[in-house]
Amino acid sequence: MPQVLGVLVRRYGQFDACEDAVQEALLAASEQWPAEGVPDHPRSWLITVATRRLTDHWRSESARRRREETVAVREPVTVVAGPGEERPAAEDDTLSLLFLCCHPAVSPPSQVALTLRAVGGLTTAQIASAFLVPEATMTRRITRAKESIAAAGSTFSEPSPADFPARLQVVLQVLYLIFNEGYTATSGENLLRVELATEAIRLTRAVHALIPGEGEVAGLLALMLLTDARRAARTGPDGELVPLPEQDRAQWDAAMIAEGVSLVRATLGRGPVGPYQVQAAIAALHAEAPGTDETDWPQIVELYGVLGELMPGPVVTMNLAVALAQVAGADAGLAVLDGIDAKAGVGRRVDAVRAHLLERAGRPADALEHYLKAAKRTESGPERRYLEAQAARVEAGLPPA
Numbered sequence: 302m303p304q305v306l307g308v309l310v311r312r313y314g315q316f317d318a319c320e321d322a323v324q325e326a327l328l329a330a331s332e333q334w335p336a337e338g339v340p341d342h343p344r345s346w347l348i349t350v351a352t353r354r355l356t357d358h359w360r361s362e363s364a365r366r367r368r369e370e371t372v373a374v375r376e377p378v379t380v381v382a383g384p385g386e387e388r389p390a391a392e393d394d395t396l397s398l399l400f401l402c403c404h405p406a407v408s409p410p411s412q413v414a415l416t417l418r419a420v421g422g423l424t425t426a427q428i429a430s431a432f433l434v435p436e437a438t439m440t441r442r443i444t445r446a447k448e449s450i451a452a453a454g455s456t457f458s459e460p461s462p463a464d465f466p467a468r469l470q471v472v473l474q475v476l477y478l479i480f481n482e483g484y485t486a487t488s489g490e491n492l493l494r495v496e497l498a499t500e501a502i503r504l505t506r507a508v509h510a511l512i513p514g515e516g517e518v519a520g521l522l523a524l525m526l527l528t529d530a531r532r533a534a535r536t537g538p539d540g541e542l543v544p545l546p547e548q549d550r551a552q553w554d555a556a557m558i559a560e561g562v563s564l565v566r567a568t569l570g571r572g573p574v575g576p577y578q579v580q581a582a583i584a585a586l587h588a589e590a591p592g593t594d595e596t597d598w599p600q601i602v603e604l605y606g607v608l609g610e611l612m613p614g615p616v617v618t619m620n621l622a623v624a625l626a627q628v629a630g631a632d633a634g635l636a637v638l639d640g641i642d643a644k645a646g647v648g649r650r651v652d653a654v655r656a657h658l659l660e661r662a663g664r665p666a667d668a669l670e671h672y673l674k675a676a677k678r679t680e681s682g683p684e685r686r687y688l689e690a691q692a693a694r695v696e697a698g699l700p701p702a
Contacts, residue, residue, distance in 0.1 A: 395500075431487065672692035
């Protein structure tokens with residue numbers, strides 16, 4: 302868990318060894334807690350056990366290591382905040398760990414991969430899916446990141462506030478990816494991983510408190526709030542996926558929407574506009590519309606055009622295709638989809654969007670083919686069941702809900 306790893310890395314500075322020690326502590330917890338009960342302060346227990354694992358490791362090394370360990374074991378273990386207790390943002394070890402992983406000794410792609418692993422708790426497979434690369438490629442990135450940390454040695458220390466701006470872009474990207482995995486899990490039987498989305502919002506608030514004048518931080522926070530506001534309406538009684546046009550907007554969180562819209566209005570036009578601010582503006586248009594038909598789709602098309610210049614990629618193109626179909630018809634959206642490289646790593650997503658647009662264009666046989674193809678490619682249970690249900694509906698000749 303990132304809070305435990307953050308404490309150890311801040312204290313001892315050896316990321317790889319600390320990560321191994323935390324994993325051993327978690328294994329010990331899985332064996333002892335079911336039989337002996339969960340301790341009053343679980344994180345303090347994990348920190349203590351992980352510290353002992355570190356000391357055992359250091360004792361097996363050279364005399365110099367033993368002398369360093371003598372100093373380390375004399376330091377008392379800090380009792381971390383218990384359930385329901387808040388720690389000030391400046392003292393948040395998870396936030397420190399977040400900036401720590403974005404060390405200049407590590408290449409930017411590896412910074413992101415390492416932080417998603419250490420802070421976000423994502424598996425290598427989930428990270429690979431988020432980056433649209435093979436799992437083996439992501440494994441190599443994480444390995445290289447750890448090697449860079451080891452080579453940096455004692456220079457790999459907790460960043461000062463002056464280091465934050467230089468590392469901010471990667472930090473925001475990591476928070477964005479953690480939130481996305483929490484909001485729409487790439488695999489498993491649950492559509493949502495609420496704990497990840499909630500933690501991403503909490504950390505983004507902490508970064509915003511550190512750098513309140515940074516527009517992209519505010520933009521990312523607004524985007525998360527406006528998106529997460531729809532959480533309650535995104536799943537049905539049995540956990541099934543409910544797409545945006547079918548959601549009960551009365552279930553959307555009005556307070557989160559109001560806060561997100563306020564952040565968008567406070568930042569847009571007051572400095573250089575970045576991709577998170579543009580995405581937040583798009584989310585605000587969706588959030589403020591009473592329904593799909595009343596949404597300002599022409600404005601959304603324009604904003605996706607701007608986003609495509611700031612952050613070109615297949616996901617932006619897919620979203621543009623959907624928005625353009627609302628304005629100019631399904632065939633216009635399909636023409637945009639045709640411009641996506643087949644090797645872009647978004648096959649299942651393109652198939653799902655294409656199936657939707659083909660159905661709207663009056664081509665049910667082609668839509669059925671792509672619904673089934675998308676269902677076979679996804680590793681998300683709710684997403685697969687939704688796509689299979691759409692395929693069955695089209696095959697039966699039934700109209701959309």
